[in-house]
Amino acid sequence: MTKPSESAAPGVPPLFVELCQVLRSRGVVVREETFQGPFDRAGGYCELRGDRLVLLDKRARPAEQFRALLECIEEIGLSTLGLAGTDLSPALLAQLNRRGHMPWPHSTEAPPLARGHLRQDVSQNLAPYTTLGIGGPAADFLVVHGRTSLAHQLARAQELGLETRVLGGGSNLVVADEGVASSVVLMRTRGIRFQAESGSVLAEVEAGESWDEFVRQTVERGYRGLECLSGIPGTVGATPIQNVGAYGQEVAQTIESVTVMDPTDGSLTTLSNEACEFSYRSSIFKGKGSALGIVVSVTFRLEEDPRPTIAFKELEAALSDIAEPTLADARRAVVALRRKKSMVYDVSDPNHRSCGSFFTNPVLPAAAFERLQRKHTTVPHFPLPDGTFKVPAAWLIEKSGLTRGTRLGPVGLSTAHTLAIVAHDGASAKDVVRFAHVVRRQVEETFDVRLRPEPEFWGFAELEDGLPVLPDGQEP
Ligand SMILES: Cc1cc2nc3c(=O)[nH]c(=O)nc-3n(C[C@H](O)[C@H](O)[C@H](O)COP(=O)(O)OP(=O)(O)OC[C@H]3O[C@@H](n4cnc5c(N)ncnc54)[C@H](O)[C@@H]3O)c2cc1C
Known part of the structure; x- marks a missing residue:
């Protein structure tokens, strides 16, 4: 067993040396070994009898070892190591930032998604992390790159008395304008x-x-x-x-x-x-x-x-x-x-601020479907093996009179698909919810079928059939 060299030998990136030094200064053992078996990973992190170990496969090229080291540091977490951004060279910080970036950035104004594991400003709105581009702040917010840092953050949330919520790509989520009184972890674990x-x-x-x-x-x-x-x-x-x-x-x-x-x-x-x-x-x-x-x-x-x-x-x-x-x-x-149908997330598409389909296709018991079909003979339907019938929500919305592009202020139906609700400039979560009520009521009045929303809602006090209840006295 040998230690990776401390000075930048030919082919060894200088940042590799810096990373090894940073880890060692925080009590992490970094070791090179020849791994057994077929080569699949250049290295990994583990905790052994209380020791924190980073093992690198000698057979890997320096650049592969460097990537493995970056993954390990992400897994351990900079905050877990007690490191601040200022402890790292700007070049190393830039590497970690680059790796933390999402492959599907939602907003060009979004702040860097990750500085290793440096805690984000908790007053920061969740809006840039959702495809709707809407939502207030979380009580606590952390980007996690590994299971170890996830476990640490869960323990921290318990200490703070907060429930934990997971944020992935924010593409099936409506976050309240007031935000959410939870610890939010942005999942960026890789592998x-x-x-x-x-x-x-x-x-x-x-x-x-x-x-x-x-x-x-x-x-x-x-x-x-x-x-x-x-x-x-x-x-x-x-x-x-x-x-x-x-x-x-x-x-x-x-x-x-x-x-x-x-x-x-x-x-x-x-x-x-x-x-x-x-x-x-x-x-x-x-x-x-x-x-x-x-x-x-x-x-x-x-x-x-x-x-x-x-x-x-x-x-x-x-x-x-x-x-x-x-x-x-x-x-x-x-x-x-x-x-x-504007169903890929593409910021150049004017319909891009949505959660995809806002309502699921209703599945009706046979009797309810037959009632619907008697009145509306052309209703498309898919019989299911259990005797129920699935009816396309997009058809119900369109035939209830709400055509593509219908708008209520800054919120409307997508111009490419009636099932997507799109937030335009200036839209709030309340506007989205109010519009969803309009759609649901219109379909219910026309077809006697109640639509259920597909996305999850965070930070709303009460839900009725999956949709946040509007504050008292507010008519959709
Ligand atoms: C343009 C567009 C098209 C879409 N098309 C489709 C489609 O064809 N079919 C379809 O089914 N969906 C579709 N969706 C919805 C959405 O993309 C999917 O539901 C997707 O899986 C949500 O992933 P996310 O990481 O963005 O989840 P988020 O929106 O971040 O989270 C959604 C919910 O899942 C929970 N969650 C996320 N990650 C975890 C985790 N690791 N552990 C526990 N809970 C977790 C969150 O807490 C939240 O409650 C579409 C959305 C958009 C914007």
């Missing part, structure tokens, strides 16, 4: 491990990974199972919450297990697919905050098969010119279809 197993491939993914970046990698490697879920914003850890789905696939079909951290003691539990109780846009986690644990990783079982799943008419039509479509063809077609 994707692919492993062949019994004829299929297991992909274990850390919760803070970008969902679409992960999907891109599976498609590139020729693994089938997630290709139709291309172009959905947000993080991997959020996908089990509402059983993310689109174009004929949903994550419940490929999730093998979900590992959660208990916010009260930091312990980990792995839930099987069955234990997650997945259903249409729902799971055991939906609407429960972090009570059932914080998702730290999700494991997917994928097939080594280049043929995509084509189970959705619109996608079938889009691919009809290609004799043998590949996974990449399906991904391209899905993203193109989504783009036409």
